[in-house]
Amino acid sequence: MPENLQAILSTTLFTLYERTFTVGEILLLPLLLVIGWWLIDKMAHLATYRLRKSGASADSVHLFKRIFYIIAMAVLLITTLDVLNVPLTAFAFLSGAVAIGFGFGAQNIINNFISGWILMWERPIRIGDFLEVDGARGSVEAINTRSTRIRRVDGVHMLIPNSKLLENTVINWTLIDYLTRTSVRVGVAYGSDCTKVSSLIFAAADAHEHILKESKPVVIFDDFGDNALIFEVFFWVNASVERDLRQIRSELRFAIEKSFREAGIVIAFPQRDIHVDGTLQLTRAQFDNMQSGTTNS
Template sequence: MLDNIQALLATTLFSLYERPFTVGEVLLVPLLLIMGWWGADKLAHLATFRLRKSGASADSVHLFKRIFYIIALAVLAITTLDVLNVPLTAFAFLSGAIAIGFGFGAQNIINNFISGWILMWERPIRIGDFLEVDGARGSVEAINTRSTRIRRIDGVHMLIPNSKLLENTVINWTLIDYLTRTSVRVGVAYGSDCTLVADLIRQAADEQEHILKDSKPVVIFEDFGDSALIFEVYFWVNATVERDLRLIRSELRFAIDRIFNAHKVVIAYPQRDVHIDGDLVLRREARS
């Protein structure tokens, strides 16, 4: 039985460049690849676990994992060929033809692939950053080989090609820090005490815990509007995502409304004066 198995494994299946390949060698290839990739995957997980425990950023861990897998795949391929005694020169012509065809047929894929490596290496965009791309806002969840996955503020995931993030204008709200300046506008009725209104808005802003105290809120008398005196308060906050800004602005509006009501300041509403040229006659119809 054992002799039959050995004879079967020693049977030649095909030859490549005068090099015969037996059944045993063909069966050995997937075994080597599976075991090698399993070992590389375990080492990658162990290394990334150590990096996370040491305090490395998510981008550094992601970049290390990508480089490790590429090196592991190259070593595994060379080792497999060496075990089979296949010279690398045997694939020179074949690999050249494949490279030429691949280059012509997959320009966009190669462009996005290289762009992904540039994003991970230069880190203009990092995992966790809050971006604004083509009017859509969201947080970066992953930078993959071909595309970057972004979760919008409404929970929808977007897959954006990596080349688009390099070739187009992208607003990164958290590239350096989480400091963001925003504002709230409010209109009060004509006849209001403008100095009092500005003081009340400033007081409401100072009372908000999320508004930074290092940079004092600035209240601007913006304009004489059609129906109101327009005021706008500018302030700085530490905001990670857009919904934080919306909540902070909402809390400030609640505070302004509350303090205006306490001091009898009227928030204006649209008004229109209608002027009629000529005589206006009102007729009252008698009812039977």
């Protein structure tokens, strides 16, 4: 039986570039690739685990993992070919044909591939950053070879080609830090004490725990509106996502409304004055209907 097995494994299957391949060598090829890939995967997980434990950022770990996989796969491929005694020159023609095919038919893929490496290397966009692209806002979850995955504030995932992030205007809210300036507008009724209104708005903003105290809030008397005196308060917060900004603005509006209610200041609403040119006459029936309608309501 061993002799028959050895004879089967030594059977020649085909010849390529004057190099004969046996059944044993063909069966050895997937075995080497599977074992090699398993070792590479284990080493990558171990290395990235130690990087995370050392405090490395998520995008640095992601970049290291990509480079490690590419180098390791190249070493695995060369080692496998060397074990099979296959010269690399045998693939010269094939690699040339593949390069020509990529040049003519895969320009967008190559463009996005190179753009992805630029994003990971230069790091203008990192994992965890909060971006605004074409009016959509979300956090970067992964920078892949072809596209970048962004999770919008409504939970929907977006796949944006890497080249688009380099060729178009992208707002990165957290590139340097998480400091963001935002504002809240409110209108009060005409006749209100503007100085008191300004003081109440400032006190509400200054008392909020998430509004930065180093840069004091600024209250602006913005305009004489059609129905109200418009005030706007500008303030800085340390927010990483749009949801936090909306929550802080909402909490500040609650605080302003409460302070206005306690001080007797009316938050304005649209009003219209009707001027009748001429004499308006109401019949007794119309007057009674109006009265009954008011009573029922």
